[in-house]
Amino acid sequence: MMALYGLQEQFARAVLAASPQACPWLTPASEPFFDIHRNNTRVLLREALGGVFPVARMLVGDDFFAHTARMFITQMPPRSPVLLDYGRDFPDFLDALPASAGISYLGDVARLEWAVHRAYHAANAEPLEAAGLAAALPSPPADLVFTTHPSLMLVRSPFAVDQIWRIHQEGGPATEVRIEDRAAYLVVVRPRRTVEVLSFDAAGFVVVEALVRGEPLGQALDAGLSASPALAIERLLANLLTAGLFTSAAPVGVAEQADSHD
Amino acid sequence: MGSPDAPFPPILPPVAGIGLRAPHVLEIIEHRPAIGWLEAHPENYMGDGGPPHVQLNAIRQEYDLSFHAVGLSLGSAEGIDARHVRRLRDLAHRYEPTLVSDHLSWSVAGGVYLNDLLPLPLTEEALNIVCANVDAVQSALGRRILVENPSTYIAFQHSPIPEPEFLSELSQRTGCGLLLDVNNIYVSAMNLGFDPRHYLMAVPGERVEEIHLAGHALSRRDGREVRIDDHGSPVCDAVWRLYAEALWRFGPRPTLVEWDTDVPPLATLLAEAEMADRYLQTCREETS
The missing domain is CATH 3.90.930 (Outer Surface Protein A; domain 3)
Structure with missing residues (x-):
């Protein structure tokens, strides 16, 4: 039996992993359903980003946005349960993507959207x-x-x-x-x-x-x-x-x- | 007998309410439909200012409010995020919700927030951790909270304590109340293969202070059926029947209808709440 701290660490890593991981702490019958949690996390965080950056999403299209969001979520997952705070680093992340080179202003559009989002929720x-x-x-x-x-x-x-x-x-x-x-x-x-x-x-x-x-x-x-x-x-x-x-x-x-x- | 200076803590009336969702906010403020009470996710109102607070203020003046948190991560072995609890405390001071609740689940590991209600192996160790976390939250907030049973898709190799027993013990040790999600019981029962009525029988009814209802989706993975708690459709007949049984066992309880995916027009949600109110009315007639 693994202590809870270690189990949650492994569980979280498996949730964020790009491909399905072995989950030896689950019953074999339920292991295929672990994917539901990977999917929930990805979809909900992607939609949170899509809510803050709707114009960037329109510019690149849903598929490219989903792909980019997935990479961002894996590399820079949220550090706070308040998702209003999530996405600050997304414009820089877009700048660094070789694939956004097709739209050189994408990062700047996202920076403007982030500013609009923060202003909306500011004091x-x-x-x-x-x-x-x-x-x-x-x-x-x-x-x-x-x-x-x-x-x-x-x-x-x-x-x-x-x-x-x-x-x-x-x-x-x-x-x-x-x-x-x-x-x-x-x-x-x-x-x-x-x-x-x-x-x-x-x-x-x-x-x-x-x-x-x-x-x-x-x-x-x-x-x-x-x-x-x-x-x-x-x-x-x-x-x-x-x-x-x-x-x-x-x-x-x-x-x-x-x-x-x- | 208590002193007259110490009033009973406010409680929600045992009527139906709905989850407050962004597409309905302005319509509710403008038309003030008859709704027993409203439940909001406090994390959506943790910005410093702006229109969301103006709106929640307007709603608070007209309706009883409950805070249903999704970010406390009561099951995290690394403990509770003190900063997040402070933000919740400040928000609760500002809006004075009648109830504050979160889930028997976790979403934070290594400081990373996973934005999902993840399941716990129900062990003695986990029970101690959840109790310590609930104690920490209740003392930081200066009030009791309710803890909700989650929807479950997966089973741990080692999870020896049945969930109703775990919740009962949690409630006894920490004084927290229970938020019983009847749809979650049904979803977990179908996914893990237990009888949802047995679960109901094992729940300490006097600890149940709120009930949740929602719709779920039927999906397939690996050629097997799985029910996903997506809150994206009307409450299904089997869940209404289980709800009727819960009311029969526990008596009328404040009941909330949640809808999060493909949010329908407000009228659809109000119709679901009216249905819940009819069940509550029947329950009151039978028990009076």
Whole structure:
């Protein structure tokens, strides 16, 4: 008789194995039915991944997705019973697959989907309104430091993955996408109930990145201007402040350290 | 007699409820159909915020709620994931479910979560492990839990304790209640070749605080029939008959209808719950 710890270790290995394994602790009559557990685990985890990465799945098709998911599940099974947390490593896994070379932007689409998924489940927080900003304003605006919304994630790609993502949403635009036409600089955020995917230009994105790192507004705008002297500062500021990227603003030194997010 | 300051713990009424599934959530919030109570998987609500919590809050205001966990892994020899139990505790504080339950099974080994309710060899060693795990969960949550009998497809070479006896002993040692899944009894009985009525007779009825019903699928492996607990069809006649017998033995109990694969329109699930309510009504008339 094997102690339970050892048995569960072997059992788990047999569940995740690519091919059926011998299970000497089972009665011979029931050994063929062990496959039910292998199948349950594979199918349920595949569907969990498919729920988080529906566009990646549509792009590669169900068969390729199932094949890829099976490899991912075997190599990187979940470490938590909360499946909302499962799939963080899937975009990198797709990048590393020789077989996804046919779709070079697949990993980036998956990264965008992961950001949307995390934003959906992130903590709630009231976004900064004009009134809150006015209250922070006695100091020169250049000194302002912003706290980012807990749902905010940044995604960048050399491909227009936001367009790919949008046309695969229900009711999305039915336009032809020329994926290699432009890069994507995206902010994913859920200020209230709906997850927003906001596109910026390269210089605007430099400003957002700097603000998210906790740099004061003046310094962030300088960084943006060095990236592109043509940066339209007023329009960018209006966009930033109405989009709900931040929850508070305070003069540098007063502001608490901005939280970091995954 | 207890002190008037110490009220009885809240219990679910002995009526039918349904499992809360994503495709039905908005319809339930909007139309508030007459449902005795609802049961949710707490793991689906362990994100920090967002629409799922807004929805569960709205539902909690209208309905009694039970938490049916799938991730505690009460049968794991490596013990309970303390972080996961804390997440469950926080969620239970927030939503105050009337019942919290999980399964006599395991899904974690070496820190890896297998997302299936895996069977245990029912030995003295396993009994000690499950008791220690249930104790740990109950003391971390500060409340009793119910433990459910699983569906079984495979038999271990060495599994000397009959399942009802194992559950009975578990309940006596830890004070936990039992969640009796009548469909699981039937599925296991057909797969392993025992009489489901004998199983019912061996269950300590006073420990049964909730009953589950669901549909299962008939499949073939190696030329042999096997019943798969996929919760993907209506409750079958044989399981309704076994349910009637369980009620006759134990008296009316809160009863939940689960449906997880190919989730049908809400109306279909409500019709199944109405059927369960008719059985419960008959049971009350016969025992009054």
